[in-house]
Amino acid sequence: MRSIREGGTAMRFGLFGTGPWAHLAHAPALAAHQDVEFVGVWGRNPDKAAELAGQYGAKAYSDQAALLDDVDAVAIALPPDVQAEVALKAAGRGKHLLLDKPIAFAVEATDAIVAAARENDAAGVVFFTRRFMPQIQEFLAETVAIGGWLEGRVDHLGSIYGEGNPFGESVWRKESGGLWDVGPHAVALVLPVLGPVAQVTALAGDRDMTHVLLRHVGGAITTLTLSVDAPPNLEREDSSFHGESGIRGVPPVPWEPVEAFGRAVDDLIVAANGGPASPLDLNFGAEVGRVLAAAAESISGGRTITL
Template identity: 35%
Template sequence: MWARRAEAAEALAGEHGAEVAGSFDELLGSVDAVAFAVPPAVQAELAPLAARAGKHLILEKPLADDLAGAEAIVDAVTGSGVAALLMLTRRFDPGVQRWLADLPDLGSFQGATGRWLAGGLLAGDYAASQWRQQDDGALIDAGPHAIDLLDAALGDIEQVHFAHRGADGLWQLVFGHEGGTTSTLTLSLRMPVQPSLVDFAVYGEHGCSPLTGRRTAALDCYAQLLDNLLVMIREKRVEHPCGVHRGLHLQRVIAAILKAR
């Protein structure tokens, strides 16, 4: 285990009986894989080093703090041939996977809506997270999860038709997907709602398919992610629906939103 603050690493390691590395290079010399839990700009700096050292990666979302950083991670991962997965937690939920698999039963898609409304920036662990507290923090942190689900449901987002962030941090977004279908997303991490309001719905010629609430505990989703990573390593597979190219696509959508707002 390694952290930029040695005292933080020692405290967490003490809880789990883990060893603490004195530097990032020392960590790379003692492990086969690296799981990142750092701000996007830090991941953009360190993940390419780990990939080029031949270490498999579990990456936070978004990949980086800008498009150039995300592209550098993708180049390092593809160049080294390591396995890498993005922590898109809900995509490793079997219930969400079934929801996505059943969507073709709706026939021709007519559109979709999404809401991701939570108060994480008002209290709790996120309240002290500087990168999340910036004006675009909700988009950068929760945005990849929500955008990914709409994109996976309707097809690649090709256009950002409308993007607005209110003074209270509430985002209103309209996307154009491949094939001409549109979706809308309302997003905030400053909404005083308990519990969080997270739901999606896809509309088609044969009706509507909703996705509400969390269907599988986060820890179980993380276990599914680790299982997927082990299969990729064992089978020497580099492509995955939640791999680095997915992360780069989401980074491009976020960049388009910031340009359009």
């Protein structure tokens, strides 16, 4: 299948999920994309599915299989454990996947999705939001080219419980905390610069203060400090790389989830048409998931985990 820009047809998308992230990113981006036909919405709450679909002239579906029948690709904005079930069904039917992070909580579930996508020629992209912004892509390319980095640091401390925060009622975020919510973004930022992770050590304290040490295969060390329940005076988002060339801070970028999601769709269409896989494909998403799962195991078992 070729994109409209290549003289082909639009990629038919189904959206699974009706929560805040579906409203803020997925649905408006799918509706605005020139190479997408936004076919329909499935949600665990049929009324919410009808409301979201109606905003964009799409159809609300009560049956997952029926929506899969009508599309080429799925975008999923569901909790990780629910997403994993839907993604496995879709991959098994050869549907292209645009998944949220993390792909799943369990490594085994993620591996099953990756295998099903490979067996059925389904392309996949994982939506690590900032990684799709051109400013971050340029920064990472330049940082890799400079080389000589000995250390990475990512502080991602915020709160989903502030007044008006759309994610404050997210059950999975409350239960899993910053490790699984903002942790995927942090790991996705350091891997392209410092390379694969060999060992993981982690501790969790009060107010979801989660501290993770990563030893990369090349010898560099990354320090992650994560929370989605940080006190207001501790909230911060800072990332930097340290090495022979000094300190290189990750630049701030505007919060533009619709633009970022549109770029993720672009990557998926290219891969589905036989082009190169996205740098943020299912294999990369699985690598991030293995690091997070190792951190969770380290926290629960009080030991360093070797990957």
